[in-house]
Amino acid sequence: MTFIRNNKKAILLTSLVALNFCLAAWGDDAASGAAIGDTKNTIEIKDFAFNPQTLKVKSGEKITWINHDDEPHTVVSVGKKFQKSSALDTDQEFTITAGATGAYEYFCSVHPKMTGTIVVEK
Numbered sequence: 001m002t003f004i005r006n007n008k009k010a011i012l013l014t015s016l017v018a019l020n021f022c023l024a025a026w027g028d029d030a031a032s033g034a035a036i037g038d039t040k041n042t043i044e045i046k047d048f049a050f051n052p053q054t055l056k057v058k059s060g061e062k063i064t065w066i067n068h069d070d071e072p073h074t075v076v077s078v079g080k081k082f083q084k085s086s087a088l089d090t091d092q093e094f095t096i097t098a099g100a101t102g103a104y105e106y107f108c109s110v111h112p113k114m115t116g117t118i119v120v121e122k
């Protein structure tokens with residue numbers, strides 16, 4: 001791993017942390033419910049697919065993608081509804097907090113045939 005790449009990752013990480021903070025604020029109106037944030041919603045990336053392909057969550061809950069392939073993958077929202085991930089290396093994770101209700105389609109920009117949907121409910 002080169003210095004430049006590490007540096008780029010550090011910048012990406014910093015912006016992701018800032019983004020998570022924003023998304024958390026975005027989902028704040030749902031935070032009055034009990035145990036919000038305790039549910040672990042994980043989407044596994046394996047064999048060039050998102051699993052589960054459709055995930056239902058409640059507004060305010062976190063969603064984490066983890067890459068279990070040897071290939072890098074990304075998580076990119078159709079229509080830029082949420083911040084895209086960096087290229088996820090093996091075992092690397094990407095987390096967002098669900099905001100407004102609705103269906104959010106996403107794909108992997110490296111392999112655009114890899115698609116998934118997040119359904120955010122109240």
Ligand SMILES: [Cu+2]
Pocket residue numbers: 048072073074108109110111114
């Ligand atoms: Cu991919």
